[in-house]
Amino acid sequence: MPSHLQSDELVFFVNGKKVTEKNADPEVNLLSYLRKNLRLTGTKYACGGGGCGACTVMVSKYDPISKKIRHNAVTACLFPICSLHGAAVTTVEGIGSTRTRIHPVQERIAKGHGTQCGFCTPGMVMSLYALLRNHPEPSPEQLTEALGGNLCRCTGYRSILESSRTFCTESNCCQMKGTGKCCLDQEENQTSSSHQKNDICTQLYTKEEFQPLDPTQDLIFPPELLRMAEDPNKETLTFYGERITWISPVTLNELLELKVKYPKCPLVMGNTSVGLTIGAGCSLDQVKQILTDEVSKLPEEKTRTYQALLKHLKSLAGQQIRNMASLGGHVISRHGYSDLNPILAAGNATLNLVSKEGRRQIPLNEHFLAGLANADLKPEEILESVHIPHSEKWEFVAAFRQAQCQQNALADVNCGMRVLFKECTDTIAGLRLFYGGIGSTTVSAHKSCQQLLGRDWNTLILDEAFRLILDEISLPASAPGGMVEFKRTLIVSFFFKFYLEVLQGLKKIIKMVSIPNSHRYPDVSEKFLSALEEFPVTVSRGVQEFQRVDPNQPPHDPVGRPILHQSGIKHATGEAIFCDDLPVVDKELFLALVTSTRAHAKIISIDASEALELPGVVDVITAEDIPGANGTEDDKLLAVDEALCVGHIICAVVAESEVYAKRAVEKVKIIYQDQEPVILTIEDAIRHNSYLSSEKKLEQGNVEEAFENADQIIQGEMHVGGQEHFYMETQRVLVIPKAEDKELEIYVSTQDPSHVQKTVSSTLNIPINRITCHVKRVGGGFGGKVSKPAVYGAIAAVAANKTGRPIRLVLDRREDMLTKGGRHPLFAKYKVGFMNNGRIKAMDIKCYINGGCTLDDSELVIEYLILKLENAYKINNLRFLGRACKTNLASNTAFRGFGFPQGGLLMESCITAVAAKCGLPPEKIREKNMYKRVDKTIYKQAYNPDKLIRCWNECLDKSSYHTRKAKVENFNSKNYWKKKGIAIVPMKFSVGFGATSYHQAAALVHIYTDGSVLVTHGGSELGQGIHTKMLQIASRELKIPMSYMHFCETNTATVPNTIATAASIGADVNGKAVQNACQILLKRLEPIIKKNPEGTWEDWVEAAFEKRISLSATGYFRGYKANMDWEKGEGDPFPYYVEGAACSEVEIDCLTGAHKNIRTDIVMDASCSINPAIDIGQIEGSFIQGLGLYTIEELKYSPEGVLHSQGPDEYKIPTVTDVPEEFNVSLLTSSENPMAIYSSKGLGESGMFLGCSVFFAIGDAVTAARKERGLMEDFMLNSPATPERIRMACADRFTEMIPIDDAKTFKPWCIPIA
Ligand SMILES: Cc1cc2nc3c(=O)[nH]c(=O)nc-3n(C[C@H](O)[C@H](O)[C@H](O)COP(=O)(O)OP(=O)(O)OC[C@H]3O[C@@H](n4cnc5c(N)ncnc54)[C@H](O)[C@@H]3O)c2cc1C
Ligand code: FES
Ligand code: FES
Secondary structure, eight states: OOTTSOOOOEEEEETTEEEEETTOOTTOBHHHIIIIISOOTTSOOSOSSSSSOTTEEEEEEEETTTTEEEEEEEEGGGOBGGGGTTOEEEOHHHHOOTTSOOOHHHHHHHHTTOOSSOSSHHHHHHHHHHHHHHOSSOOHHHHHHHHTTOOOSSSOSHHHHHHHHTTSSSOSSOOGGGSSSOGGGSGGGOOSSTTOOTTEEOOSSOGGGSOOOOGGGSOOOOHHHHHHHHOTTOOOEEEEOSSOEEEEOSSHHHHHHHHHHSTTSOOOOOOOEETTEEETTSBHHHHHHHHHHHHHHSOGGGOHHHHHHHHHHHHSSOHHHHHHOBHHHHHHHOOTTOSSHHHHHHTTOEEEEEETTEEEEEEOSHHHHTTOGGGSOOTTOEEEEEEOOOOOTTEEEEEEEEESSSSSOOEEEEEEEEEEEOTTSOBEEEEEEEEESSSSSOEEOHHHHHHHTTOBSSHHHHHHHHHHHHHHSOOOTTOTTOOHHHHHHHHHHHHHHHHHHHHHHHHHHHHHSOOTTGGGSOOOOHHHHGGGOOOOOOOOBOOEEEEOOOTTSOTTOOTTSOOOOTTHHHHHHTOSOOGGGSOOOTTOEEEEEEEOSSSSEEEEEEEOHHHHHSTTEEEEEOGGGOSSOOSOSSSOSSOSSEEOSTTOEEEEEEESSHHHHHHHHTTOEEEEEEOSOOOOSHHHHHHTTOBSSOOEEEEESOHHHHHHHOSEEEEEEEEEOOBOOOOSSOOEEEEEEOSSTTOEEEEEOOSOHHHHHHHHHHHHTOOGGGEEEEESOOSOOTTTTTSHHHHHHHHHHHHHHHHSSOEEEEOOHHHHHHHHOOBOOEEEEEEEEEOTTSOEEEEEEEEEEEOOSSOTTHHHHHHHHHHHTTTTBOOSEEEEEEEEEOOSSOOOOOOTTTTHHHHHHHHHHHHHHHHHHHTSOHHHHHHHHBOOSSEEOTTOOEEOOHHHHHHHHHHHHHTTHHHHHHHHHHHHHHOSSEEEEEEEEEEEEEOSOSSGGGSEEEEEEEEOTTSOEEEEESOOOSSSOHHHHHHHHHHHHHTSOGGGEEEOOEETTTSOSOOOSOTTOHHHHHHHHHHHHHHHHHHHHHHHHHHOTTSOHHHHHHHHHHTTOOOEEEEEEEOOOOEEETTTTEEEOOSOEEEEEEEEEEEEETTTOOEEEEEEEEEEOOSSOSOHHHHHHHHHHHHHHHHHHHHTOOOOBOTTSOBSOOSTTTSOOOOGGGSOSEEEEEEOSSOOOTTSGGGOOOOTTTHHHHTHHHHHHHHHHHHHHHHHTTOOSOOOOOBSOOHHHHHHHSOOHHHHHSOOOOGGGOOOSOBOOO
């Protein structure tokens, strides 16, 4: 379209203020407009695809027909600004702020400790706010639905849900499982130790403080927009962009005319509805409301199709997408994963089409879904509405879906099924079966249905139906999405569920009408009916217990109290500034990375000429532009001759804007010459002898002799998949070159600013003292921002150096996942010798991790993995070997737990395997082999297991493990298709770095003349609340309230030579440095205080200034000596241990592989927690991240080494519905740790491992299923225990009947790399 044409004015409101945009660009989305044009940076970018909810805002529109204002939470990243004409947008800034008044939603999420890094918080706030605008007293189910589309990687959701739940109508008691009793009163919770001690506190915040919801605080809908909506003379609007023109017609006629003129143009909106002919423009949420209404009005038999649709409308995408996506768009898109099309097709829906020529109807059937020309829309037609007929008495409609997780995940397979019987019989008169997730569109089992017509609905048809369906719905072995055998199994499992459901339905009808031959409907035994029950969507709740502070502690002393995160309120109001929220700097340019598309190739040439010709492009940066060192020989910042993985950074485009830079990236032409070998898997690496470092070994006792004396030996292999950090804030950096002396200011999201500083220094060949790195806060790190930000920072610095202009680099989610690497996948071979009573005599374990293409932290990770592998067990004869493999994948890096989550899982799996062989419960084997007295670890460091044993016993007690285990067994004996499992695991986790130089820190504390105190230290705020803890420490040391304290930013110019904020010791070492600085200051003030003991703090500070006493001090902590001699296999690598135990219970669906997390109890030793709210938040958040690692998260790679999972659509992290329904955490009381400040402990990482209690509970449930089916009990479950793995492990007649392809005959879509 010609761009010289004059666009119409786009008018909308944002937070009550009118916005008139004269040059609205149809390609600009609301998120970008808010952040860049309006400088409203509270709304965050985290995925750009509608999948995370970080960009949630509320869009309100007035409907002149219903005279109602509709408020919808939407994802701004998918919302084109051109569709905003006449709408009112509310962002997080619009509902409250610290400058005016904060909104109750903001207050409750913050004060309820529902924020950690705070990056997801504005999105959470807005989802909740929009819910409350529509339902001021929502039900818990509505709450879960509203938050289902919002991801949080830090908190574990419990705190968010709990504080949000204070808006719900129902009492705060859980009314568990409809018993009317509170979970806390349940008999099984009457443990011997809990709730009796008055030194235990369970209140992390005071609900009574919360302001009530006050609708008068809400912005009113702008009257001008009401007038605009009612205006009878509305005109068609046209917006011309550089590449696209957007036309908003007012009437249907105008739209149809446009459709004739531009038949190929996509349509973006409509909006009408009549009865059960639902307007194509209705949002999916409106469809849900219409159907819910209809279901409540009509008899059950008429609404079976609607009920099936409603079932899927609850889990389809997140609430924001359901608010935005239209029924018409959904139907017409004909996505292969569509949840609604299979049901609409099964339910005989018809499509009402309209064009200038008139109206007509076409069926929504297999021909339409297949896109056959004679069954499709004509180019000039649009879909006006969808007609969904009522079901009939003898007709049954059902829908099933299985996805990676319960909420906000595309289905792996879904289906819509309908059967019609001849009246008063079970003879099939009509059958329609449609499946999604199988191909590029919904597919029909039409022929199978035809062949089953006239047959009776009883077990006799089942085998034939399965065979017919499997033949017809064929899935090639190399089908996109993989999981082929799982999907095939689901195809038949779903039909079996349908069979049972219909049978139940038939039986119900018989009860109501008397039918002569009712004996024909066979009974389904109670035991098999569990196949039909869906897992309910529940809101998690639980109890958090921690030690009450000593009543004699002065009230102003905040240590030990659950103090609110220093930035909590600012997170919730959107005022907290993250790296990319910094305003555009004069002459700023944007950088975008060009990465390799080949896993292993020579780079023959880089041709940037076409890119350089594009508008807005300034330069292309290659390795030749680096004035200093291009990384190291083995790990280059920018690839030179060789690309070592897909995603290897080769060069970067500098342009005037992000859009220009990203467009130009596509035009950089790189010629490759593929190289051999391409090593992707660990087994490939072993075969090619491809390693990143030497083998690490620890050994104790006489392993061979012990094997000889063992009663039994088991041997096997285990695979543990990797993990993506998926911090919500992707990697980002802003480099500002200064006019003088080559100085650079760098604002960067990092856990290690000094490393960024050093890397930039060596890359540009300038001294470190010219470079200042600033870190205000980081939107989650989890290890992914330890080494990698230095790479991105250095490349941006090269661009800044070359162009002399500020450079901003903000990775999109795809680039972030592609280039950064993640947790190391593990492959292990184990041999365990044990006695029949379960005592383990010897273990020989070889571990290999997939390190990717460069060393990064891989050598350290394998060292830590080996050091920590023994976990809580004292086994006299051990041999642990470990090696980091070099492969052609993005280089893997540090990740919370640093090898322990993988190694610990392996150890616990060995224990479980021993239990199965001995025929003993796993907890007995754990107890038998656990450390019992002070002893030496495998690396000969002394270890006292007192706290380990306490945690274990308290966890057994608090979880009522033995009582519940008996209940689980009872449940399993009564249910065939659903099984429960329960497991308890102990943990001994060593904190700290294995190198002395890392155990140091510095702090700088200034007292100003008004008495206010500025605290600075070397730690980065990642959401773990380090600054809050530091201010608590300063407050105690200086004996003044926290209100005097402020923390501004981490900055390499104020505190130099910092160590990475990692390894759980950030608060330990920096806390000691802050303490030291404060003690120095107080010592200086002592004479003044002595002189005037009745004076105030301000008096003393003033007097000190008068007396020329320095009010600024550097504190320093020279920490633990950590050493490890790998030659001798001994040392003191760790300052101390964190102990804990977790018990989890789950229920699995053996037919689909789904599971429900029912309950988790964690007992952890935090010793004297500095801040129990923060520490419990760390435990809960890391536990849920661990649960993700072990049960949900799966990285998928093509056989060519391309990462398929490049965003939240393909890579699932836990959502609100994955949190255990009951989630209790308690901190051990009366415990001390002399090694850390105020006897506290660092809890950043350890909880991650406890997520494996869910994995073992799943294993327990699968074992119960396998036992019942007569299968071997001692199977090895690999991680993650996804629905696919669970389903396939619950082997049965369905898994047996599916065709299995010969691996040699096809190329799979993805390959396992662990
Ligand atoms: C993050 C995310 C998660 C999702 N998860 C799921 C899920 O779990 N399950 C699921 O089933 N779906 C899911 N979806 C898809 C969603 O349900 C919608 O189908 C999809 O977004 C398209 O809807 P839309 O209204 O935005 O269509 P648009 O993108 O606006 O339009 C799609 C196409 O339909 C055409 N069109 C639209 N309306 C008409 C009309 N009236 N007449 C003729 N042509 C028309 C347009 O021209 C265009 O070609 C997800 C989508 C996102 C973004
Ligand atoms: S949903 Fe918009 S950024 Fe993720
Ligand atoms: S607090 Fe939710 S992502 Fe960090």
